Amino acid sequence: MQLQLPEASIEAQRASRLLHKLIASEIRQHDGWISFARYMELLLYAPGLGYYSGGAAKLGKDGDFTTAPEITPLFGATLAHLATELIASSANLQAQILEFGAGSGQLAFDILTELAADPDGPALQAYYIVELSAELRARQQQKLRGFPQVQWLDRLPEAFSGVVLGNEVLDAMPVELVVRAAQGWQQRGVGLAETGGEADEAAFVYRDRAADPALVAQIPDADTLTVGHLTEVHPVAIGFMHTLAAMLKAGKGGVALLFDYGFPAAEYYLQQRDQGTLMCHYRHHAHPDPFYLPGLQDVTAHVDFTAMARAALDGGLDLLGYSSQAAFLLEAGIGRLLLRTSPDDPLQYLPQANALQKLVSPAEMGELFKVLAVGTQVELPERFSRHDRSHRL
Template sequence: MQKLNSTPHQKLALPTPSADAMQASQQLQKLIRTEIANHGGVIPFSHYMEMALYTPRLGYYSGGSAKLGADGDFTTAPEMSSLFGATLAQVAQQLFTQTPAAILEFGAGTGKLAFDILSEYQDSNFPLNRYFIVELSGELRARQEQRLKDFPQVVWLSEMPAAFSGVVIGNEVLDAIPIELMMRTEHGWSRLGVAASDDPAESFKLISLHDQAEDIAHLIAQIPESESLPIGYISEVHPVEIGFMRSVAAMLLAGKAQSGLGGAALWLDYGFPAQEYYLPQRDKGTLMCHYRHHAHPDPFYLPGLQDITAHVDFTAIAIAGVEAGLDLLSYTSQASFLLSCGLTDVLKRIPVEDPQRYLPASNAVQKLTSPAEMGELFKVLLLGCDIELPISLAHNLARFDRSHKL
């Protein structure tokens, strides 16, 4: 193991947590230090990230603090406008001609996206059979149950079902899956781990792990032209995301075997194709943390109280899905996807003559589609299991398809 040459722990000008929140973070730090000690003084960064986000009652997604919206740490597209969910409902409804009328959403947050989709179907009298939610956070599930109490179609699951036919939706789910950190050294590529720090100003530190070359060859293979990148280059690879995508594919294929009907998986997240992800100038990777609407790069700041994310490598995700038996139906920017799927038509339902309703909705559309906001950074990947895009939807999406860039 080798300690990295790193700068001192950043003094971040962030809001001060409450005494209870600070105590919870300290408890989690103690658990992480114990886990590190039990594993010989170091754990992979993916293990640290998993504990920081998902430790029962103490992890970021398992604790009781608000995560989303004005009082949380970040705002997602569904929180901005109900037009987002209404548009996705229109897309799913077009796919239901080839699949059962069922949706499975991973990580439903506050339940806002589910609420907007279900409301759209309710208003149009569309008979959605089931809306499954796979949710690991007890706190978020409680909020979802309250928000969705008037929709009997909703069923909560604690884990991915073995088989499912219908439309899978994951909005900002992949970015929260633990990643491995990799660094190119003079001796080749090295996986990074987390150790307890001796510096009282720091809780933890990154160190190099001396893995056998053959044990991390599959990780290095995810990085295009890996040997041409500079010494000291750090970035993320996504083996857990790849495994998750293979499981989703297996679930849809099993659903097809049981029902005889296909399925689709729709992923919306921020990220890049591999050739853009691993650019030489992006030498510190994409790892980012979010705390009370402040973004910063320190994953060791108050574990359990902040989100830790990395951009999605859409090439790796698409390849995993295709190799597992799915078809690549579309890959494009969020702006192109939403506009191709009728976002502006949904906006037109609000009279321009009603500025109190129309102006906020119009501003939300601008944020969802502007290249300077979410429109370009966020991408949409649509994978299918024995289905074809309806002609009109296929025509609209084909104009902006970027599958050739994967």
């Protein structure tokens, strides 16, 4: 398939070729095959060359995709008020926030700006950011230089008490691909095409080998799926949820709010979704080819929220709620915050109302995006139960 996408700059193409050579070298070192999760990890996080560790803009109109904080500061303002409500209502939560994967830093900026505007509100002791990308961390430090309470961490701490936020974090974690073949389930990895040219320049191709039964075990009723059914499983994200659970349990009280696009397992592994959910994003174009311009495009998969919830429960956390993003934000008060701008001032009000519509409309992000809330020694306010879908997980 020939992709019709914007052309990359000469410098960007050079960086992509370097990453291609790095990945090709690793494939050769591993007998011509690496797992797709390893390939995706290198695409996104290879030092200096991966999508999230390189220098290209990722977010907003100049990047490859747009996230909720980039659309409107109302998203961060809403989470600021919810975080203070949760902290004030539980004696077990300390007045601190931890954000994992903060992107441009916009969400942290909006939360901290909203909290600073309320001198009578609870003082936030610290705002921690766990950021794996040195390049993104540098951007965040520039954007958040006016907030001394922000501290950067290289990994999740062993213990934390407070509110944890993750916006589009789980979908950026490497996934494994598995496909049902006539001889049974296969793990789809990456190899190099046979070529008479330079080995470092050989095209990437899919290669299958017998799948570890532990990978297939995540798929409900896997044996009922037809031959040719391709899907993702999420061992890295499951491992992250286990680590998150251990951290909150050690902290004696905390809640994690995870915003992402995805489905419960019963919908994720439907026969109708027989080619999986893997998608690539390049300059606001979506396409399915993860071999295109390595390092210059985002590669993601939808989240299996059942697997994430089960991992949290296995780690000793409570399932506090699961709902659409629209229902969650509306119950959290985003509509009330919009009305701080008078509808009688259309020049100010209409852009904010249109941005809010993108977050909550079922035709935009409102239904595809979900919110999973897990924690210990804390409960969500009762109003969130009105639209809870935990029974679907």
